[in-house]
Amino acid sequence: MIASEKSGGNFGGASVPAxxxxxxxxxxxxxxxxxxxxxxxxxxxxxxxVSSVLAMVASIKFHAPNFLADCPWLTYGRVQPAADDAxxxxxxxxxxxxxxxxxxxxxxxxxxxxxxxxxxxxxxxxLGVLIGLAGILSGNSTGFAxxxxxxxxxxxxxxxxxxxxxxxxxxxxxxxxxxxxxxxWFLVAALFWFPWIYxxxxxxxxxxxxxxxxxxxxxxxxxGNLLFVWLALVGIGAxxxxxxxxxxxxLQGYYFALFAFGTLVLFGTWCGIPPGAPLPAWIPTLSSVAxxxxxxxxxxxxxxxxxxxxxxxxxxxxxxxxxxxxFGLASFVLATLMLIATACPRISRVTExxxxxxxxTQLQLYGFFAMTMxxxxxxxxxxxxxxxxxxxxxxxxxxxxxxxxxxxxVFPLAIGGVEQGLKLNNPDVGFMDALKATLPFLxxxxxxxxxxxxGNLLFALNIFGLTFVWEKALVKKIFTAITAPLxxxxxxxxxxxxxxxxxxxxx
Amino acid sequence: xxxxxxxxxxxxxxxxxxxCGFVLAPWLQLGGAKQTTILNSSDVxxxxxxxxxxxxxQAYRANGCAACHTKQVRQDGxxxxxxxxxxxxxxxxxxxAAQAVNPALPGLTGSRQTILHTISKTEADTAxxxxxxxxxxxxxxxxxxxxxxxxxxGLRGSVAEDFLYDNPVQLGSLRAGPDLADExxxxxxxxxxxxxxxxxxxxxxxxxxxxxxxxxxxRKIKIGGKPSPDALMLPPExxxxxxxxVPKPEAKELAEYLLSLRVDTPLPDAPVTPPSGSRAxxxxxxxxxxxxxxxxxxxAVYGSLCGLCHGNDGLGKPGQAPPLAGSEWVNCKGVQRLxxxxxxxxxxxxxVEGKDWNLSMAAMGAALSDTDLAAxxxxxxxxxxNQAGAAAAAEVQVLRAEVGVRPQPLTGNQLKSxxx
Numbered sequence: 001m002i003a004s005e006k007s008g009g010n011f012g013g014a015s016v017p018a019x020x021x022x023x024x025x026x027x028x029x030x031x032x033x034x035x036x037x038x039x040x041x042x043x044x045x046x047x048x049x050v051s052s053v054l055a056m057v058a059s060i061k062f063h064a065p066n067f068l069a070d071c072p073w074l075t076y077g078r079v080q081p082a083a084d085d086a087x088x089x090x091x092x093x094x095x096x097x098x099x100x101x102x103x104x105x106x107x108x109x110x111x112x113x114x115x116x117x118x119x120x121x122x123x124x125x126x127l128g129v130l131i132g133l134a135g136i137l138s139g140n141s142t143g144f145a146x147x148x149x150x151x152x153x154x155x156x157x158x159x160x161x162x163x164x165x166x167x168x169x170x171x172x173x174x175x176x177x178x179x180x181x182x183x184x185w186f187l188v189a190a191l192f193w194f195p196w197i198y199x200x201x202x203x204x205x206x207x208x209x210x211x212x213x214x215x216x217x218x219x220x221x222x223x224g225n226l227l228f229v230w231l232a233l234v235g236i237g238a239x240x241x242x243x244x245x246x247x248x249x250x251l252q253g254y255y256f257a258l259f260a261f262g263t264l265v266l267f268g269t270w271c272g273i274p275p276g277a278p279l280p281a282w283i284p285t286l287s288s289v290a291x292x293x294x295x296x297x298x299x300x301x302x303x304x305x306x307x308x309x310x311x312x313x314x315x316x317x318x319x320x321x322x323x324x325x326x327f328g329l330a331s332f333v334l335a336t337l338m339l340i341a342t343a344c345p346r347i348s349r350v351t352e353x354x355x356x357x358x359x360x361t362q363l364q365l366y367g368f369f370a371m372t373m374x375x376x377x378x379x380x381x382x383x384x385x386x387x388x389x390x391x392x393x394x395x396x397x398x399x400x401x402x403x404x405x406x407x408x409x410v411f412p413l414a415i416g417g418v419e420q421g422l423k424l425n426n427p428d429v430g431f432m433d434a435l436k437a438t439l440p441f442l443x444x445x446x447x448x449x450x451x452x453x454x455g456n457l458l459f460a461l462n463i464f465g466l467t468f469v470w471e472k473a474l475v476k477k478i479f480t481a482i483t484a485p486l487x488x489x490x491x492x493x494x495x496x497x498x499x500x501x502x503x504x505x506x507x
Numbered sequence: 508x509x510x511x512x513x514x515x516x517x518x519x520x521x522x523x524x525x526x527c528g529f530v531l532a533p534w535l536q537l538g539g540a541k542q543t544t545i546l547n548s549s550d551v552x553x554x555x556x557x558x559x560x561x562x563x564x565q566a567y568r569a570n571g572c573a574a575c576h577t578k579q580v581r582q583d584g585x586x587x588x589x590x591x592x593x594x595x596x597x598x599x600x601x602x603x604a605a606q607a608v609n610p611a612l613p614g615l616t617g618s619r620q621t622i623l624h625t626i627s628k629t630e631a632d633t634a635x636x637x638x639x640x641x642x643x644x645x646x647x648x649x650x651x652x653x654x655x656x657x658x659x660x661g662l663r664g665s666v667a668e669d670f671l672y673d674n675p676v677q678l679g680s681l682r683a684g685p686d687l688a689d690e691x692x693x694x695x696x697x698x699x700x701x702x703x704x705x706x707x708x709x710x711x712x713x714x715x716x717x718x719x720x721x722x723x724x725x726r727k728i729k730i731g732g733k734p735s736p737d738a739l740m741l742p743p744e745x746x747x748x749x750x751x752x753v754p755k756p757e758a759k760e761l762a763e764y765l766l767s768l769r770v771d772t773p774l775p776d777a778p779v780t781p782p783s784g785s786r787a788x789x790x791x792x793x794x795x796x797x798x799x800x801x802x803x804x805x806x807a808v809y810g811s812l813c814g815l816c817h818g819n820d821g822l823g824k825p826g827q828a829p830p831l832a833g834s835e836w837v838n839c840k841g842v843q844r845l846x847x848x849x850x851x852x853x854x855x856x857x858x859v860e861g862k863d864w865n866l867s868m869a870a871m872g873a874a875l876s877d878t879d880l881a882a883x884x885x886x887x888x889x890x891x892x893n894q895a896g897a898a899a900a901a902e903v904q905v906l907r908a909e910v911g912v913r914p915q916p917l918t919g920n921q922l923k924s925x926x927x
């Protein structure tokens with residue numbers, strides 16, 4: 001039902017048929033996506049590394065406040081939001097959009113048309129991220145959480161997104177396989193979700209700022225919808241495609257998926273306003289109720305995953321991409337449970353304003369979304385480009401390092417946050433003592449960030465390596481095409497040139 | 508595709524409903540918000556910030572202060588204190604009534620006295636009724652409760668009105684540093700703020716805050732030239748020979764902004780009784796029976812400035828500020844030590860009543876006139892069972908001249924070397 005192709009998701013060369021190693025022979029659907037996806041994922045890999053480096057710099061400052069303190073561009077208050085935004089806008093969103101483009105083409109069996117536009121849009125998106133990050137680091141941040149990019153950057157991002165979403169939707173409308181898959185619901189909803197929330201937030205916060213604490217409410221609404229709903233829609237939408245594919249059996253529980261989707265958009269969109277916010281009481285109360293009800297879609301997604309993975313015994317799914325996506329789903333469940341916990345007024349009393357919040361966000365962004373995207377990219381990119389990754393073994397190393405990194409980043413911060421919250425709520429404990437109690441946890445989280453930086457370098461190495469291999473082959477192909485007529489005129493000569501070209505490409 | 512349209516519609520409606528709920532509705536409810544009237548007063552709140560402080564908000568934004576600091580005080584609820592203002596003619600009957608409502612009460616001191624602490628409104632009403640029946644005069648004081656309040660981070664919880672004139676509104680979401688909502692009351696000295704920005708660890712031992720040296724410039728002092736009036740007074744290990752450290756405009760604006768942050772105004776939706784005589788309290792301060800004007804004035808100053816951390820009962824707050832009641836630093840012969848602490852601030856380890864404290868108290872000299880300082884010293888030295896001599900404005904004037912305009916915070920050892 002889902003997949004025409006039943007091959008597993010191994011990183012090794014075995015999964016891609018040898019005939020497809022020559023790029024010109026890849027099916028037209030994959031070939032049409034090649035350049036847009038390389039543009040999206042290449043930039044994403046670059047910003048991922050940038051984000052890790054910035055996050056490391058920010059984290060080190062807690063142990064050595066004097067570290068790079070004399071450079072205003074690298075002060076903690078600028079580096080930290082820059083690291084967060086580089087991860088979200090630099091990596092998560094373009095990677096998500098790339099996966100959406102591929103999934104639509106794959107599920108609908110229709111090649112992407114007019115590939116120049118998505119390529120330009122991808123470049124434009126990464127330009128927007130560059131402008132935005134430079135804005136934050138030079139002190140021109142807007143001051144709103146997850147919306148720090150100055151106006152010029154946000155406008156570029158917005159139009160780049162519109163172009164990419166438009167092309168994805170056109171591909172969706174032109175699909176040859178007319179049946180809708182559960183992934184479709186999630187991804188189509190995600191495509192229109194972002195422009196709505198991003199334009200609302202930028203218009204009412206930056207262009208014509210609302211008055212007073214209304215800004216705070218809009219900022220929280222935007223953050224909740226982006227970090228929870230958008231990421232969940234894209235991540236879960238992708239996972240619902242890959243899970244049955246890697247597992248070799250159709251998705252179990254179609255109606256569960258429909259139910260999960262409905263409740264996710266219905267309750268998720270109200271999440272994110274902490275119970276103690278200085279807003280009229282009905283707003284945080286409503287948000288808390290909705291957050292508690294979010295347990296419903298989480299359970300439904302858990303049931304689908306369980307049934308698809310463990311419903312039968314005959315299948316033993318293997319392979320790196322599968323590990324990434326399985327880890328991503330587990331993180332999603334945990335991150336959402338953490339979110340639900342912080343919406344409970346009693347728990348929020350302890351965890352609000354502590355490191356528990358950043359721990360939840362990192363688990364959502366990194367443990368769930370980025371890991372799911374890694375899995376998807378490792379699976380789809382070799383097929384699209386027509387070459388195997390240059391260092392397939394490093395992908396497996398990347399998995400284990402990232403897993404360890406996420407665990408060492410998130411758990412110490414969460415535990416340290418609870419400890420910090422308990423100490424802050426006890427006025428007999430001095431404030432400095434409460435802060436110093438978090439330091440050992442922050443130290444461990446710095447190690448976690450270091451591992452993530454290393455893992456991300458491995459990811460970037462594979463992406464750039466693959467791009468390089470493809471470009472090299474392309475140059476060779478062009479070179480042969482130019483030089484070919486001089487050597488031969490007849491059919492036999494042409495055939496031998498083609499043979500030689502194939503040989504060269506393979507080596 | 509028949510399900511497709513339905514599913515798309517469902518998602519559209521879900522997002523549309525939350526947009527109406529969390530964007531449109533708050534806008535309609537609060538977007539047109541205007542100033543509120545302060546409780547029991549005709550004054551309005553909030554008033555806009557000064558130009559320099561408004562610019563400081565932009566420095567706060569540009570340097571990402573909100574990454575580590577929140578600006579919202581949380582409050583768990585309200586409770587009442589019953590305060591005896593006047594025992595009237597029939598002192599014994601009032602004492603009996605007071606001890607009937609609070610058996611732990613040692614006796615009447617003859618001046619304002621807290622009879623009952625953190626009780627409910629009904630209990631407080633009953634107690635006030637009993638004391639009035641005995642011929643005494645008592646009043647109820649509303650206090651906010653919660654850990655943030657106990658940490659001296661504000662008199663009450665933050666409410667929507669507090670942020671009316673902020674743009675951008677940056678409430679923060681992480682306390683890797685203290686809450687700043689009430690910074691202007693807690694640390695009202697601009698020199699303290701500037702030195703803290705330049706080198707946080709000199710004032711806060713073990714602070715994780717990065718130094719903001721780039722907000723300051725190092726200027727060579729010309730031979731024979733006068734030093735800049737803005738130059739920082741730094742401890743010797745940070746001073747640069749032949750140079751002075753001068754805050755750039757952003758640093759001064761940021762410090763002004765921090766000083767403008769206060770959460771001490773009682774509002775209809777956040778009732779609280781301000782400490783008597785504070786900026787926000789109503790009416791003039793009247794001397795109680797058996798008090799002179801100086802003492803009453805001292806109580807007013809104490810309530811608005813010192814009481815937040817040292818407590819209106821003078822018992823201090825664990826982890827925040829040492830007790831003043833019975834303290835050996837208060838009950839000494841002269842006011843030399845106590846006045847110097849107020850004028851210059853104090854930093855580091857000090858022993859009070861046999862207990863070790865690690866303090867950082869800002870200099871209050873700039874915030875108080877000689878008369879006010881003398882008054883508050885007199886109040887501290889003669890309240891809560893302290894029985895030391897009064898302080899005179901002339902005495903304070905001399906000490907202020909000795910300490911200098913922008914003094915370096917004292918350490919416990921320096922203080923010991925000062926004669927009593």
